[in-house]
Amino acid sequence: MSRLKEILDRGAFAVTAECGPPKGADPEVIMKKAELLKGRVDAVNVTDNQTAIVRMSSLAACVLLKNQGLDPVLQAVVRDRNRIALQSDILGASALGIRNILCLSGDHQRFGNQPQAAGVFDLDSIQFVQAVRNMREQGVILGGEALSRPPDIFIGAAANPFGDPFNFRVVRLAKKVAAGAEFIQTQCVYNLQRFEKWMAMAADRGLTDKVHILGGVTPLKSAGMAKYMKNKVAGMDVPEEVIRRMEGVPSKKQAEEGLKICVETIQRLREVPGVRGVHIMAIEWEEKVGEIVERAGLLPRPK
Amino acid sequence: MITAEQKPLDEIRGTIASYQRILVLGCGSCVAECAAGGEKETGMLASTLRMAAKMEGREVLIREKTLERQCVKDFVILLDDVIHEYDAVLSLGCGAGVQAVADMFPEVPIIPALNTEFLGETKDQGLWVENCLGCGDCMLYHFGGICPLARCSKHLLNGPCGGSVDGKCEINPEVPCGWQLIIDRLEQHHALDRLEHIYPPKDWSKKQGGGPRKIIREDQQR
Numbered sequence: 001m002s003r004l005k006e007i008l009d010r011g012a013f014a015v016t017a018e019c020g021p022p023k024g025a026d027p028e029v030i031m032k033k034a035e036l037l038k039g040r041v042d043a044v045n046v047t048d049n050q051t052a053i054v055r056m057s058s059l060a061a062c063v064l065l066k067n068q069g070l071d072p073v074l075q076a077v078v079r080d081r082n083r084i085a086l087q088s089d090i091l092g093a094s095a096l097g098i099r100n101i102l103c104l105s106g107d108h109q110r111f112g113n114q115p116q117a118a119g120v121f122d123l124d125s126i127q128f129v130q131a132v133r134n135m136r137e138q139g140v141i142l143g144g145e146a147l148s149r150p151p152d153i154f155i156g157a158a159a160n161p162f163g164d165p166f167n168f169r170v171v172r173l174a175k176k177v178a179a180g181a182e183f184i185q186t187q188c189v190y191n192l193q194r195f196e197k198w199m200a201m202a203a204d205r206g207l208t209d210k211v212h213i214l215g216g217v218t219p220l221k222s223a224g225m226a227k228y229m230k231n232k233v234a235g236m237d238v239p240e241e242v243i244r245r246m247e248g249v250p251s252k253k254q255a256e257e258g259l260k261i262c263v264e265t266i267q268r269l270r271e272v273p274g275v276r277g278v279h280i281m282a283i284e285w286e287e288k289v290g291e292i293v294e295r296a297g298l299l300p301r302p303k
Numbered sequence: 304m305i306t307a308e309q310k311p312l313d314e315i316r317g318t319i320a321s322y323q324r325i326l327v328l329g330c331g332s333c334v335a336e337c338a339a340g341g342e343k344e345t346g347m348l349a350s351t352l353r354m355a356a357k358m359e360g361r362e363v364l365i366r367e368k369t370l371e372r373q374c375v376k377d378f379v380i381l382l383d384d385v386i387h388e389y390d391a392v393l394s395l396g397c398g399a400g401v402q403a404v405a406d407m408f409p410e411v412p413i414i415p416a417l418n419t420e421f422l423g424e425t426k427d428q429g430l431w432v433e434n435c436l437g438c439g440d441c442m443l444y445h446f447g448g449i450c451p452l453a454r455c456s457k458h459l460l461n462g463p464c465g466g467s468v469d470g471k472c473e474i475n476p477e478v479p480c481g482w483q484l485i486i487d488r489l490e491q492h493h494a495l496d497r498l499e500h501i502y503p504p505k506d507w508s509k510k511q512g513g514g515p516r517k518i519i520r521e522d523q524q525r
Binding site: 079083105106107108110111119121122123124125126127130131142158159160162163164165168171172174175178179187234235 | 456457458459460461462463464465466467468469470473474480483486498499501502503504505507
């Protein structure tokens with residue numbers, strides 16, 4: 001069973017992290033990251049060729065994490081696989097004991113190291129959520145054919161409260177929930193005001209009672225990274241005050257300032273009605289996840 | 304219409320280098336509208352190629368002709384009297400035109416001079432934009448007359464994704480977010496409630512389910 005589901009269902013505040021697979025076939029990288037995260041988080045997302053860069057497959061890395069005793073979340077994007085491959089991978093993941101999936105559109109292929117690739121986008125993320133839900137609940141694939149055994153998998157989706165148009169963001173969340181999303185991990189929160197407004201709109205529609213929302217955080221390593229995220233990453237909202245705060249300390253102390261901001265954000269997210277957990281995306285900085293969780297007062301993790 | 308752009312001159316010259324008698328063949332339809340392969344562009348390309356051959360001191364016969372349409376048999380057959388004077392045809396038709404000419408005259412190499420691009424509209428002087436994928440199952444009604452498959456970079460039927468910022472697409476700030484356009488249009492039509500609907504997966508069999516598509520209309524056949 002999904003540990004993440006169990007923790008969320010019993011109303012505990014969940015903590016998830018992210019593990020980016022290597023650009024190579026070395027399982028040791030995953031083992032090392034597993035060691036850093038074990039006991040410090042409840043589940044670990046494994047990214048699926050994020051930013052359209054070729055890496056070890058998410059499913060393979062999930063199995064490596066599972067063998068180390070972690071509860072992996074299989075991230076799966078519709079960019080690279082059509083409905084045949086996606087549904088097949090769900091069955092395979094379930095057979096291998098992977099109990100969580102995060103259904104995503106995926107970063108466009110033009111951002112990565114294979115810009116000549118054909119983008120598949122046969123399903124969109126909402127249709128994908130619905131397909132997985134029907135596989136599990138009705139035991140059927142798209143088109144209605146029955147499965148010999150339905151997959152056993154906890155279904156998640158992403159939400160970006162910082163994309164435009166803002167008023168549509170909760171409509172999209174509602175569609176994901178209606179399609180079958182049971183947990184939501186959000187884009188990195190730096191603009192708490194906007195996030196709180198979005199959560200209030202979600203609560204107004206009754207969505208916070210229907211889905212577990214985990215607020216996303218990413219610790220900033222430097223003022224340069226903050227500016228990069230603000231200017232270069234579409235749909236990322238890094239307010240001026242955060243950038244000024246990072247710039248206001250000497251460069252050697254900026255990483256510590258980034259961690260402080262991250263811990264403060266987590267503490268504030270815990271106070272937002274309807275937030276059921278945090279998702280820590282420490283990009284190639286997994287060694288800091290344990291420290292962040294500890295400083296946020298979220299250790300030890302529930303058994 | 305079908306849009307196209309002329310291939311780089313060096314590529315064209317490479318593909319015709321081994322021929323001595325060449326017919327440069329324009330098309331007066333879509334590719335004329337998008338200023339890629341009409342009578343004017345055909346004349347210009349033929350002159351450029353003649354000039355280039357002359358500079359190299361090569362003896363090459365290059366003549367030009369423009370058909371009303373290269374993709375319709377009734378017009379292609381007009382080449383019957385002249386085509387055998389040439390050992391190759393450089394076609395400024397779209398991909399459909401090139402193949403239609405080649406089907407009628409399989410013994411003559413028909414070489415493309417254009418890159419065929421997309422189904423689109425003439426938006427402005429010198430500006431053509433893609434707005435139709437030719438999917439075989441038009442859904443424009445649902446989306447206020449703006450196609451999410453053609454105009455959203457991720458073909459989302461339930462968009463926009465999280466990368467839409469200030470009405471622009473995440474792939475490039477020059478590209479309008481198709482879904483922002485849809486939302487704005489539906490708002491004008493007082494039909495924003497359509498955004499709550501979950502559109503099911505697209506039936507791509509209408510586009511690519513049975514190999515190359517064809518339309519048979521018995522009432523039009525003689």
